[in-house]
Amino acid sequence: MRFLSLAGRRLAAALPALVIILAGLFLLLQLAPGDTVDALVAQMGGGDASMIEALRRHYALDQSTSVRLGDYLWRLIHLDLGHSAIYGKPVAEVIVDRLPATLLLMGSALALAFAAGMGLGIIAARRVNRWPDTLISTLGLIFYATPSFWFGLMGIFVFAIYLGWLPAGGFGSIGSGLTGFARVLDIAYYLILPTLTLALIFLATYLRIMRASMLEVATLDFVRTARAKGLSDNTVVVRHILRNALLPMVTLIGLQAGTMLGGSVVVESVFSLPGLGRLAYESVMQRDLNTLLGVVFVSALLVITINFIVDLLYARLDPRISSGH
Amino acid sequence: MTIALSIDQLSVALPADADRPYALKQVSLHLNRNEILCVVGESGSGKSMTAGAIMGLLPDRVRAESGRIEFEGRNLLELNDAELRRIRGAKIGMIFQEPMTALNPLITIGDQIGEMFRTHSKLSRRETAERVQALLRDVHIPDPLAAARAYPHELSGGQRQRAMIAMALALEPAILIADEPTTALDVTTQAQILKLIRELQERKGTAVLFITHDFGVVAEIADRVAVMQHGVVVEQGEADTILNRPQHAYTRALISAVPPLTPPPIRQVAEESILAIRQVNKIYRKGGLLGRNKRVTHAVRDVTLDLPKGGTLGIVGESGSGKSTLARCVVRLLDPNSGHIEFDNVDLASLGRRELREHARHVQMVFQDPYGSLNPRRRVGELVAQGPIVHGTPCQQALAEARELFELVGLDPDATRRYPHEFSGGQRQRICLARALALKPRVLVADEPVSALDVSVQAQVLELLARLRQQLGLSLLFITHDLRVAAQICDHIAVMKNGSVVEHGTAAQVFGSPGHEYTRSLLDAVPGRHWTPPSFAGDIERIAA
Numbered sequence: 001m002r003f004l005s006l007a008g009r010r011l012a013a014a015l016p017a018l019v020i021i022l023a024g025l026f027l028l029l030q031l032a033p034g035d036t037v038d039a040l041v042a043q044m045g046g047g048d049a050s051m052i053e054a055l056r057r058h059y060a061l062d063q064s065t066s067v068r069l070g071d072y073l074w075r076l077i078h079l080d081l082g083h084s085a086i087y088g089k090p091v092a093e094v095i096v097d098r099l100p101a102t103l104l105l106m107g108s109a110l111a112l113a114f115a116a117g118m119g120l121g122i123i124a125a126r127r128v129n130r131w132p133d134t135l136i137s138t139l140g141l142i143f144y145a146t147p148s149f150w151f152g153l154m155g156i157f158v159f160a161i162y163l164g165w166l167p168a169g170g171f172g173s174i175g176s177g178l179t180g181f182a183r184v185l186d187i188a189y190y191l192i193l194p195t196l197t198l199a200l201i202f203l204a205t206y207l208r209i210m211r212a213s214m215l216e217v218a219t220l221d222f223v224r225t226a227r228a229k230g231l232s233d234n235t236v237v238v239r240h241i242l243r244n245a246l247l248p249m250v251t252l253i254g255l256q257a258g259t260m261l262g263g264s265v266v267v268e269s270v271f272s273l274p275g276l277g278r279l280a281y282e283s284v285m286q287r288d289l290n291t292l293l294g295v296v297f298v299s300a301l302l303v304i305t306i307n308f309i310v311d312l313l314y315a316r317l318d319p320r321i322s323s324g325h
Numbered sequence: 326m327t328i329a330l331s332i333d334q335l336s337v338a339l340p341a342d343a344d345r346p347y348a349l350k351q352v353s354l355h356l357n358r359n360e361i362l363c364v365v366g367e368s369g370s371g372k373s374m375t376a377g378a379i380m381g382l383l384p385d386r387v388r389a390e391s392g393r394i395e396f397e398g399r400n401l402l403e404l405n406d407a408e409l410r411r412i413r414g415a416k417i418g419m420i421f422q423e424p425m426t427a428l429n430p431l432i433t434i435g436d437q438i439g440e441m442f443r444t445h446s447k448l449s450r451r452e453t454a455e456r457v458q459a460l461l462r463d464v465h466i467p468d469p470l471a472a473a474r475a476y477p478h479e480l481s482g483g484q485r486q487r488a489m490i491a492m493a494l495a496l497e498p499a500i501l502i503a504d505e506p507t508t509a510l511d512v513t514t515q516a517q518i519l520k521l522i523r524e525l526q527e528r529k530g531t532a533v534l535f536i537t538h539d540f541g542v543v544a545e546i547a548d549r550v551a552v553m554q555h556g557v558v559v560e561q562g563e564a565d566t567i568l569n570r571p572q573h574a575y576t577r578a579l580i581s582a583v584p585p586l587t588p589p590p591i592r593q594v595a596e597e598s599i600l601a602i603r604q605v606n607k608i609y610r611k612g613g614l615l616g617r618n619k620r621v622t623h624a625v626r627d628v629t630l631d632l633p634k635g636g637t638l639g640i641v642g643e644s645g646s647g648k649s650t651l652a653r654c655v656v657r658l659l660d661p662n663s664g665h666i667e668f669d670n671v672d673l674a675s676l677g678r679r680e681l682r683e684h685a686r687h688v689q690m691v692f693q694d695p696y697g698s699l700n701p702r703r704r705v706g707e708l709v710a711q712g713p714i715v716h717g718t719p720c721q722q723a724l725a726e727a728r729e730l731f732e733l734v735g736l737d738p739d740a741t742r743r744y745p746h747e748f749s750g751g752q753r754q755r756i757c758l759a760r761a762l763a764l765k766p767r768v769l770v771a772d773e774p775v776s777a778l779d780v781s782v783q784a785q786v787l788e789l790l791a792r793l794r795q796q797l798g799l800s801l802l803f804i805t806h807d808l809r810v811a812a813q814i815c816d817h818i819a820v821m822k823n824g825s826v827v828e829h830g831t832a833a834q835v836f837g838s839p840g841h842e843y844t845r846s847l848l849d850a851v852p853g854r855h856w857t858p859p860s861f862a863g864d865i866e867r868i869a870a
Contacts, residue, residue, distance in 0.1 A: 221426040228380055229492070230414030231444055239440070243431050319476040320430060 007308060014304045019073070021300060022293055026069050029289055035061055036085045039286040059085055072293065081297065082290035086283070091294035094279065099298070101171050102275035104187070105267065106260055108195045110253065113202035118249065120203075121210025126237065128215060136207065144204035148263060152197040152270035159193060166193050169272040194271045198263055202256060209252055213245040220244070247318060254310035258303045329499055329532035330379070331355040335392035337371075337378055337556075348374040348387060349556045356500065361526060361533040363543045363564070366553035367579070367779040368750075372536045374556070376502045378402075379534075380419060381409040396500075415445040418493030422505040424485035428477040434461075434488045435473030441495040460491040464521060483514035487521065494525060501526070502534045507542065507852075511643040512806065516850035519546050538780065540583045541809065544568055544853030552576045569859055577861040582784035584809040585857050586848075588832035594636035594816045599800045600655070600688070600768050602630045605664030605674065607650050607824075624650040625661070626824040632768065637794065637801040639815030639832070641808060641847070647824040648804045652772045655802060656690045657681055668768070686716055689766035693773035695753035699745040705756050706731075706741025712764045723763075730759040733796075735789060751782035755789065762793070770802045775810060787814055808851050812836055820844045 037055045041047050056062045060071070075082060081091040124136040160168035172178075172187045217223065218241055226240045265277030272278075276295055283292035315321040337349040349371045356362050364372045377383045379394055381401065394401040397416070401409070413419075421427040428437060435457050442453045454473075461469035464487040477485055486506060493501055503522065507515040523546055526533050537543060543550055543564065550568070551561035552575065560573040571577050607625040625647045632638045640648045653659040655666055657673060666673040668687065676684060689712075692698040699708060709730055710723035718726070728738040734755040745753060754774060761769055771790070775783040791814060794801055805811050811818055811832070818835040820828040820843065828841040839845045848854065 221421060221423055222429040224382065225419075225421060225427045225489075226429070226440075227382055228413055228419040229441055229444060230410045230412070231440070232410060235444070239432075240429050244429070318431060320478050 006311075010304065010308050010311070014300070018297070018300050021296060022073070022076070023069060025293060025296055026072065026289070027065070029284075029287070029292070030065050032284075032287065034287055036287045036289065037061060039288070040085060072290075076297070081294040084288055084291045086286045086288045086291070091290050094291055095276065095294055095298050098274055098276050098279045101273050102261075102264055102268070102277060104191060105194055105198060105264055105273065105275060108191060109198035109202065109264075110260060112195060112199040113206055114249070114253065116199070117203045117206025118210050118246075121207045122214060122237070122242070124207070124211045125214035125218070128211075133211075137211070140204040140207045143200040144208075146200075148197050148201055149266050149270055151200055152193070152267060155193045155197055156270070168193075169270075171273050194267050194273060197270070198260070198267045201263065202260065205256070206249060206252065209248055210245065213248045214241060217241045217244045243317065247314070250310055250314050250317060254307040257306040258299075261299050261303065327358050329356050329358045329396075330534075331393075331395045332375070332379070333393040333395065335375075335378060335394060336390045337374055337383065338388060338390040340386040345555075347390075347556050349378065352392070352553075352556070352558050354551055354558060354561065356532045356534055357549075358499070358532050359526075359530045360548040361523070361535050361546055363535045363537060363547035363550045364553060365537055365540065365543050365550060365579075367538060367781065369555070370553040371556035372538075372553050373504055375553075376419065376504050376534065376536055379502065380413055380417060381406075382413075411445070414441055414493075414498070415496045416498050417500045417502060418496070418498040419502040419504065420486070420489045420493045420506045422508050424482055424489050424509065425477065427489060428485060430477055432476075433473065434475055434477065434480070438473075438488065438492045438495055441492060445496055456495070457491075460495055461488070463494075463525065464488070464491045466491075481514075482510055483517060486510060486514075486518050490518075490521065490525070494529070494531070497529060498531065500532045500534065502536070504536045505538070506535075508537070508539070512808070512852075513643065513846060513850040515542075515852065516545075519852065522546065539852065540568070540580060540780070540858065541851065541853035541856075544856035546852075552579070568856060571859075571861075579780060580858045581861045582781045583858040584784070584787070584813040586809055586812055586836065586851060586854055587857070588812045588815075588836050591831065591833055592636075592816055595634040597634050598631035599634040599668065600632040600802070601665075601667040602628055602632075602651075602655065603665040603667065604629055605651065605654055605661045605666065607647070607654055607659060608662050623824045625654060628664075628821075628824075628826050630819055630826065630829065632800050632802055633817065634800055635794070635798055636816040637803050637814055639803045639805060639811040639818040640821055641805055641811050641818060642821035643806060643847075645823070646821040648806075648821050649772055650824075651821070652690070652770050652802065652804050656688050656770050657685070658690070686712070686764035687766050688768045688770060689761035689764055690770040690772065691754070691757050691761050691774045694777055695750050695757055696777070698757055699753060701745050703744075704742055705745055705748070708745075709741070709756065709760045709763050712760065716764065727759070727763065730762055731756075733762070733793070734759045749782075750778050751786060754778060754782075754786050758786075758789070758793070762797070766799070768800045768802065770804075772804045773806065774803075776805065776807065783810070790814060808836075808847060820847065 036059060037052055040055065041052060060068060072082065081095070083089070084091050084094050087094045120136050124133040127133045156168045159166040167190050170190055172183065172190055178186050223236060223240055226236045231239070261277070264275060265281060267273070268275040268277040269281065276299065280292060280295040283295065332352055332354040335349055335352045336347055339346060339348050352371070352375060354362070354375070364375060366372045374383070378389050379401065381404070383389065389402050392402070396412070401412070428434070435454070438457045438460060439453045442448045442456060448456065457473055458469050461472055466472045466484055466487050472480065472484065472488065480488065506522070507518050510518060519542065522533065525531065535546060547564040549562065550564050551558050552567065552573065553559065554575045560567060560571065560576050567576065568580070571580055605625055605628045606623070609622040609624055610620070628651055630638065640651065642648045650659060654661040655673070657676070661674050664674060668684070671684060673684060673688070699705065706724055706727045709727040710720070713723040713726065714720055724741070727741050731738045731741055736752060736755050736759070745756070748756065774790070775786050778786060787810065790801065793799055803811070803815055815832050818830065818832050819826045820835065820841065822843050828835060828839065828844045835844060836848070839848060
């Protein structure tokens with residue numbers, strides 16, 4: 001019951017933001033020259049004026065902006081994302097087709113960044129100001145300062161072209177007809193480079209937060225108590241420092257969920273993955289308003305959901321939260 | 326008596342960039358079995374460093390340079406880390422000042438105590454749980470079963486400290502080191518914890534090294550006393566000798582600075598009241614969008630008090646009694662929910678923002694923490710001049726007045742160009758006073774103004790307050806939890822509990838013949854109440870100079 005009321009309240013708080021984002025984006029796209037029909041006609045290689053006129057009427061593009069915006073929001077209330085003129089099928093279907101690639105990429109990149117960032121952060125904090133710390137911190141800085149498309153391109157160049165170990169792009173071997181576990185392995189194989197590319201920047205953030213957080217917790221009174229109990233250094237770190245140090249890391253997951261989605265646009269483009277990011281990019285180019293708004297809506301829901309899960313996780317990790325203190 | 330631990334000529338060196346080369350210099354102490362040795366001193370005296378050296382838990386870059394710490398025939402300073410770990414916790418237990426932060430907030434109490442057995446013994450889970458229960462019963466925690474499952478934040482301060490003690494005594498160590506274990510607690514809780522430590526010590530024959538800054542606590546619990554100053558033991562001996570016939574000038578000065586619990590002769594105070602607090606209420610509401618989990622706290626409940634002109638009204642009570650909330654309502658840092666605060670025929674409680682600014686100058690406030698209440702990025706002279714400048718005094722004139730104020734509160738006028746971090750705690754509190762006085766207020770609200778200060782500094786600041794009251798004709802609303810301080814400076818005293826004033830009268834009445842049961846329990850809980858500190862007037866000036 002508490003869980004449901006918390007979820008409900010979260011969603012209610014996010015609704016105004018969602019409406020503002022959707023309406024803003026809708027109006028912004030009105031400023032761009034050309035519309036869906038222009039893009040369609042260009043694909044067909046041209047058409048006469050009366051057909052264009054008919055198409056505009058068909059897609060309700062001859063209506064005023066405010067009417068169309070009202071229309072869209074009204075349909076959204078019925079959870080109807082509309083129809084994509086470019087793909088010729090409902091937007092919901094288009095998005096569901098593209099969602100798995102993005103979710104897999106985000107999930108694996110997040111897991112990698114979190115786990116590796118945590119591990120390296122712990123090592124750096126335990127050897128603070130000695131060479132492992134310097135090495136890790138410098139690496140972190142490099143990862144953080146380098147743009148991810150460059151990492152992607154260099155990854156393709158080195159591992160796919162020069163060494164030939166990994167595929168240069170795509171989401172699974174085409175036409176291989178693999179099923180079951182073999183297919184999973186195949187997709188994982190294709191995802192190695194994109195995941196690494198997307199994860200590196202976030203890894204650097206997690207690493208720095210984990211290091212700082214470990215060092216801060218290590219100065220707290222209860223760590224002194226733990227040492228006064230005669231615990232070994234490793235036990236003190238694992239039992240007393242680690243869990244407390246993880247709290248800011250968990251907060252960061254929620255904060256970075258949106259950024260990560262943004263980062264996946266670049267990575268999906270570089271590695272030609274059929275994901276949401278690329279779908280959004282293509283919809284902008286083709287003025288496919290319905291699809292674009294659908295992508296934004298789903299992404300926003302995704303970020304809200306992740307933040308909600310993070311909140312639950314946080315309450316699980318820190319008993320002070322759930323009791324309302 | 327056999328010696329449990331002896332420290333011989335111990336010197337502890339500080340890193341090169343510290344303000345002095347040694348934290349401890351040639352310290353020699355011994356701790357007998359079955360006794361409580363109090364190590365007493367002000368901040369920076371090295372008393373906590375001594376405990377750190379025994380436990381092998383000195384801060385980074387601080388190391389014991391020479392000397393011996395003998396325990397069970399071995400020199401602790403020569404042991405390696407693994408050997409020390411077998412002694413820590415198992416043979417020497419330790420409890421700390423802040424029971425809130427000294428326990429891991431994410432682990433249950435039972436688990437944290439059980440960790441002692443997991444680390445030092447091979448007991449099964451069930452045996453461990455049973456031993457934890459026995460320990461919690463030993464320290465008289467109400468409902469030990471629930472306490473073992475509770476997280477630290479779910480217990481009160483006193484219960485947390487009981488849990489700490491249970492943990493430290495889990496393996497029946499020969500020695501218990503207690504580093505200011507009652508400083509963060511309320512006076513009644515403090516009395517209970519002191520009694521508990523005494524009881525457990527006698528039952529188990531433990532040797533206790535009790536570190537404190539409070540001579541009242543020393544008088545309450547010590548068998549022997551060692552007095553430290555700047556890393557040197559200046560005097561040690563039987564508690565009775567040190568407390569009543571101290572030899573060293575520093576000990577004498579410290580003891581003289583302890584305010585006696587009996588109020589001085591009554592001062593003549595005007596009948597007329599300058600500030601009238603009438604039925605003030607402050608209610609905090611919390612949570613509950615749809616009315617669930619809603620909590621209403623009556624922080625201040627129907628308080629009616631009068632502050633006599635030129636007099637001092639003390640408000641005493643434990644934490645959560647609402648005394649600070651009341652003070653904040655008087656200066657309108659908080660808005661009372663109902664009631665009147667009359668000053669000069671104006672109801673301060675109902676003033677709007679603009680009128681309030683005009684009237685704010687007449688009632689000024691001094692806060693508890695002199696470290697947190699001065700903006701570290703501004704020169705102290707500017708901080709003092711800020712108020713008058715806001716109220717329209719030209720900048721040059723305000724700064725000149727700030728210099729005069731510095732002289733008034735006993736600081737060098739040239740110090741106005743320095744920054745807050747360049748001053749000691751006592752000096753900062755003087756700056757805070759100067760800042761409050763800059764607006765020429767007629768009422769000064771002081772919220773625990775001396776609680777964060779060492780005892781000798783505390784005496785000086787109290788003296789200054791008394792002098793200013795006389796010199797400037799100030800009326801003082803003095804909030805404190807320390808009954809000794811209240812006895813010294815207050816003409817009238819109001820005792821608060823759970824937001825209400827339970828007793829109210831002159832200092833002599835409240836201390837001499839308390840009417841309310843709660844007042845009596847507060848007075849009974851004052852540590853060392855049966856001990857009247859002897860006075861050595863001449864020594865204080867010498868130390869201060």
